[in-house]
Amino acid sequence: MVQLLNMIGQLIKMKGFKISISFNSKNRYLLGCFLFLLFFTKTIVSAQNSVIVEPPEFIKSIVLRPQLTNNYVPIIKLGQRFSLEFDDLNATQEQYTYKIEHYDYNWKPSGLATTEYINGFSSDWIRNFEDSFNTFQAYTHYNLQLPNDNTRIKISGNYVITILNEDDELVFARPFIIYTPRVTVGVSVHRSRDIATLNSKHTVQFTINYPNLQINNPAQEIKTAVYQNSDWNTVIKDIKPQFYRGTQLLYKYVDKISYWAGNEFLFFDTKQIRT
Template sequence: MFLCFHQLFFAQIRDAPNIKTVIFQSSNINNYSPIIQLGEKMMLSFDDLNANEQNYYYKISHCEIDWTPSKLIDSEYITGFSEDRIREFNNSFNTLLPYTNYELTIPNETTQIKISGNYILSILNDAREVVLQRRFIVYESQVTVAVGVYQSRDLKKIETHQSVQFTINKGNFIVNNPYQEIKTVLIQNNNWKTAIKDLKPQFFRNNQLLYLYDKETSYWAGNEFLYFDSKDIRSSTLNIARSEITRDIYDTYLYTNEERIDRPYTYAPDINGNFTIRTLDSDLPNIEADYTWVYFSLECLEDLSNKDVYVSGKFNNWALNESNKLQYNTKTGFFEGTILMKQGFYNYQYVTKDKNGVISNHDIDGSYFQTENDYTVIVYYKKFGSRYTKVIGMGTGNSKVILN
């Protein structure tokens, strides 16, 4: 179901069913984050499986820290137009499943962002229906942020959790009331479902604000992401058992995954839930990579009664819905599901959600303090009397070298 832009613009919405493979990130190589410095560029790419070269339009809106619309008018945060038609699109070539690929770069000739802050990018069709929506952040380097990842000091969590501590170095940036004017958001692996908000500085040292929390910034570390690579659509690989055509396009059957909750931790390099589109058959994967039905299966002996099981990752914007929900097969004893995915290298994980909406990344795969995770700290500033909230700094940390 589509949602009308003027009614539910700032609600969290599902992508339209014909919209697939949404890539929205910095244009910098190997930066999968939707966080850029003022003046840098972001890139959006998505496929329309209707393949009819439909007109799509983008709209950029400035938001407050809680993602509600700010009080600014368009001309206060945009030079040019905040809304325009996407002009760059191409039909797929030599693929079994036809699609139209759309690309957008921000800023561009008609749209330049003037100020920092939270933003929402919405893509609309000719009927003014929102077909996809993504958050992004533009920051200015007024302060620097040092981020460290530690084992939990709680003995009950020392083997399963990671705690994040950080320091904001203000330099010459003047803040009159840090408790009121400075706010921070901490996220794990660029997944907004993990956001920790409203942390206050605990200590002050010269021009530094210190956030030396343990319990309040504690995360389940989870386990390394699982992965598969379908760049060669016709062949089996390390994690792909077989590939065959049964319904006009290829079916890709992954080997059955087993629960890892009771196994020793094993380091396996990953890209922390991200994905990249690629194919061996072409140097133009955006329009020449094909789609395939990917079959997931999970053997799990844990008690998951009253919980739903999902396949999650950035490939579906970390959403948990019917399209990536697994069903229990009483004949095989496995949780099974099928997802239409473009050729490429994918990270994924199995997560659960109980009847109260509590999401867990450790019920199936366990949680180990050694797990490599990315952490991002975003620093917001709203001076007393100001009409909007700035983003004045951003810092990142990684648990590959975890501190004690």
């Protein structure tokens, strides 16, 4: 289950968690490197952060994802194509508008001017939609592709996309993350060392390598956040490095970064099997 991640300057994949690393710099932009672990538990979306706004009953099947096979996590490399799709059961060809806003590490509005993070328009019509045909439930399917001719995100960071109706009323909102790979990260996932949760929790440990960055105070300038799959509610933030080794930061906590494994936790022991 545990794979070592050491691919420099690109997306790194594993099984179950995402670790985001942002660092403060003079340009105030969020820079990040993400680790993906690909086993999927049920995501509960209430609001650990208030940027998630649930839709009315007639809006269904919301999917915000990068255009990569089998990737449904809304964490996207800068410049990579991604899409937002949803269905409107009213099937009236409502004219919906999208709006993209930049947020800081704590999911608060960053205060950046639109021109600092968007080339083109931060708000525009969703022009690609079509009605269902010969279905029991009529609906209109909407498909927004980004970046497009009118909207191109130009810096990494936390973002929120908001969908508005023709009366400029909020319909729903979803967070997503744009990242730029600038560091190398190694991560491992272990069984909990607490006897009470030995078979029910995972512990995450990781190392950040930044040989090509000038960072004077890593504990203050580098911020980390660990996400379990797409669950915005169980994020573990503000984790300080436990050890320093040159241009390496080590996060080797025994139980500080732990998650309930859910029904995906499986342990296989062959010591008692006779051949």
